[in-house]
Amino acid sequence: MDVALAKAWLDTAADAIAAQADQLTTLDAAIGDSDHGVNMNRGFGAVRTALAGAEPDGVGAVFVLAGSTLVSKVGGASGPLYGSALRALGKALPDGPEVDAAAFGAGLRAGLEALRKLGGAAPGDKTIVDAYLPAVDAYDAAVRQHGQDGDGGLAAAARAAAEAAAEGMRATVPLQARKGRASYLGERSIGHQDPGATSTWLIFQALADAAAP
Amino acid sequence: MKKFINHPDAVVREALVGLAAAHPELRVDLEQQIVVRADAPRAGKVGLISGGGSGHEPLHAGFVGLGMLDAACPGEVFTSPVPDQILAAAKAVDAGSGVVHIVKNYTGDVMNFQMAAELSGDEGIEVHSVLVDDDVAVEDSTWTAGRRGTGATMLVEKIAGALAEEGGDAASVAALGTRVNEASASFAIALTACTTPAAGRPGFELGEDEMEVGVGIHGEPGRRREKLRPARDIATMTLEAILAAKPVAAGEDAIVLMNGLGATPLIELYLLYGEVAGLLESAGVRIARNLVGNYVTSLDMAGMSLTVCRADPELLRLWDAPVRTPALRWGV
Numbered sequence: 001m002d003v004a005l006a007k008a009w010l011d012t013a014a015d016a017i018a019a020q021a022d023q024l025t026t027l028d029a030a031i032g033d034s035d036h037g038v039n040m041n042r043g044f045g046a047v048r049t050a051l052a053g054a055e056p057d058g059v060g061a062v063f064v065l066a067g068s069t070l071v072s073k074v075g076g077a078s079g080p081l082y083g084s085a086l087r088a089l090g091k092a093l094p095d096g097p098e099v100d101a102a103a104f105g106a107g108l109r110a111g112l113e114a115l116r117k118l119g120g121a122a123p124g125d126k127t128i129v130d131a132y133l134p135a136v137d138a139y140d141a142a143v144r145q146h147g148q149d150g151d152g153g154l155a156a157a158a159r160a161a162a163e164a165a166a167e168g169m170r171a172t173v174p175l176q177a178r179k180g181r182a183s184y185l186g187e188r189s190i191g192h193q194d195p196g197a198t199s200t201w202l203i204f205q206a207l208a209d210a211a212a213p
Numbered sequence: 214m215k216k217f218i219n220h221p222d223a224v225v226r227e228a229l230v231g232l233a234a235a236h237p238e239l240r241v242d243l244e245q246q247i248v249v250r251a252d253a254p255r256a257g258k259v260g261l262i263s264g265g266g267s268g269h270e271p272l273h274a275g276f277v278g279l280g281m282l283d284a285a286c287p288g289e290v291f292t293s294p295v296p297d298q299i300l301a302a303a304k305a306v307d308a309g310s311g312v313v314h315i316v317k318n319y320t321g322d323v324m325n326f327q328m329a330a331e332l333s334g335d336e337g338i339e340v341h342s343v344l345v346d347d348d349v350a351v352e353d354s355t356w357t358a359g360r361r362g363t364g365a366t367m368l369v370e371k372i373a374g375a376l377a378e379e380g381g382d383a384a385s386v387a388a389l390g391t392r393v394n395e396a397s398a399s400f401a402i403a404l405t406a407c408t409t410p411a412a413g414r415p416g417f418e419l420g421e422d423e424m425e426v427g428v429g430i431h432g433e434p435g436r437r438r439e440k441l442r443p444a445r446d447i448a449t450m451t452l453e454a455i456l457a458a459k460p461v462a463a464g465e466d467a468i469v470l471m472n473g474l475g476a477t478p479l480i481e482l483y484l485l486y487g488e489v490a491g492l493l494e495s496a497g498v499r500i501a502r503n504l505v506g507n508y509v510t511s512l513d514m515a516g517m518s519l520t521v522c523r524a525d526p527e528l529l530r531l532w533d534a535p536v537r538t539p540a541l542r543w544g545v
Contacts, residue, residue: 025412033291033431034412042289071328076266076292077321080328118324180320181433183357184350188434 001154002098005210006062007051013206014044020202027195031182036078036195043074043082059099063090063107077180078196081115081128082203088114101143101154108136108161119179126177126189131168131200138164155211162208165201172197214413216513221410225267225289232274236539239277245301246294248274248285253306259377259386260284260306263315263370264299265322266291268409268512269430271540272367278538279545281374282315290409290512291431293321299329303338311339311383315369315390317362318346319431341383343390345369347399347520349458350427350436361429364472364509364520365397368532371541375534389531396523398459400427400451403474403516404441407432426450430474430511430518444481448488451519456496459523463497466524468532473507474516482506485517493521502532508540 017024017040024037050069056062067086070079092110093099099107112132121127142157172194177183182194218224226243233241240249254260263273264286273285284302286294303312312333316326323344330340347365351357373390381389403425406415409432416432419425424447427436442450461467471486473479486505493500501524509518522528535544 029412029414029416031434033433034409034416035289035291038411039289039292072295072297074292075288075295075321075325077319077324079295080321080324119320178357180358181429181431184361184429184436185434186352186357186436188437 001059001101001104003056003059003062006059009207009210010044010047010051010062010066012210013203014048016202016206017041017044017199024195024199027193027198030192031177031185031189032195033181035076036199039074039076039078040199043070043079046070046073058093058095058097060090060093060095063087063093066090077119078199081119081196084118085111085115085132101157104154105136105140105143105157108139112136121179124175125179126172126175126182126194126197127179128196128200130172130175130194131165131197131204134168135161135165135200135204155208155213158204158208158211162201162204165204169193169197169201214408214410216408216410218410221413224410225287228267229274229287232539239539242301242305246287246298247302247305248277248287249302249305250277250279250283253283254308256308257310257380258283258308259310259381259383260303260308260312261315261370261374261377261386262286262299262302262306262312263366264288264294264302265317265319266293266431269510271507272509273370275540276367276370276538278536280378280534280536281370281538281541283377290411293319293325296325296328296332299326300332300336303329303333303340304336307338311341313373313377313383313387313390314340314342315366315373316342316344317366318344318359319361320358322362339383341387343369343373343387343394345394347394347397348401348429349398349454350400363401363430364399364470364518365394365522367508368397368468368470368520368522369393371536372528372531374536375531378534393522393528396459396528397520398455399518399520400454401429401435401474401516401518402426402447402451403428403435403514405476405515407475407512407514409512425516428511428514428516430509432511432514444485445488448485448492452489452492452521455519455521459521461498461521461523464499466499466501466529467493468522468524468528469493469500469503470508470520471503471505472509472518472520474514474518475507475510476513476515477517479506482517485519489519501529
């Protein structure tokens, strides 16, 4: 993972979120307040602008800038949650313009921990965590299994992460929400896919797409 | 979607431009997206700050002024403000006596105000917080994000604002706000969903003969859907839910807020208030003060929320204290 790939990932994620914004908002209308796509699109659009005008001196700095931008621009729960995750990812990475796949995996996990500390969600609560946690587990397993030969290792791990995130996202459908606005619906939240888990999948899919050889 | 707007993305900002034009006594900072009392910061006075998603007008910006809020931080529609806004508000109103955040209990609001409190602390500003969670339609359990902050928010802002105006310190103002919240319970019913400018379509569909029971103020679906019933039955079920959660005994005083959610005409709110007043009188509860109108809204949702606050002489005295804001003014 180097500065160029970090920027390409966030750029790809911004494209995917822009393309899927209506879909995210539709999912949010069913069990939330109809604004997840709008907010994520505003936030990642701002990230794209911030990165275009910046020359970060390391991979970590890219993610810290992106995370701070989300915290400053999004509001709601998704701004602090994704923003804190990206900031923690950036801060966990070793200094330098390039980090290996294992270090990046440790950063992804640090991001997950920051997000869980802030949001207090456990697996099965029908949140971002239900896509993010399996994605990080799959990423680490792939790195352990296939080694980490440069970005080839990262590409394979990112693909595994995206697949696991998709599976986790789909598995939120039968769950009853226990955190966030969907929890107010009680049993009526069952049968709907979680918008947060869906945007998390988009972000991991963007990583796989950006890292693909 | 039919709305008086220019572009969905510009609604909040352009509404603030209009607020500034209508109320030169307020300082509207479009850059920071905050609304501040023109005379802030005031020496010796605690700064009372609230905020939340836009779409609940007049909450919160309409309650900025003498005897109520020192600053409001409007977020995007139904989206909490960001920490930078709340920090900017704290800097604008803190006169060295600290600030009190009035926060509605939603995941995003709590996170952003918490982050802002940490940033403010780094800047040497003392921050106390009141968490408002009066909506008894939601069970307060580990299975939910906890009860929502709804109608009682304006009662907290009025009563805590009066104490802050009198010179109460930050800890006392926050403690009083918490006491008002604990004495209050709300329950809401919707006849239609609302349409956010960005989504352009209603959040859910309700049949002509249906009502959504236990809704919040963000257009989210409620706890359950039922057949529409006469106003008397709706007043009864709403009041029963409130009193089951926060009883008011015979002989006690109450402040009652019959609040419209945006698209319900006053004639229906008064009709409902008449039903509620009759029911409370039968129960021996004295409605010491009341408000009927649109104070904590949900864009263009047709619906109502009822808030009952068990009152005591101190709360009533502070309720009666002078207030001069765009949406609430008396005694001045």
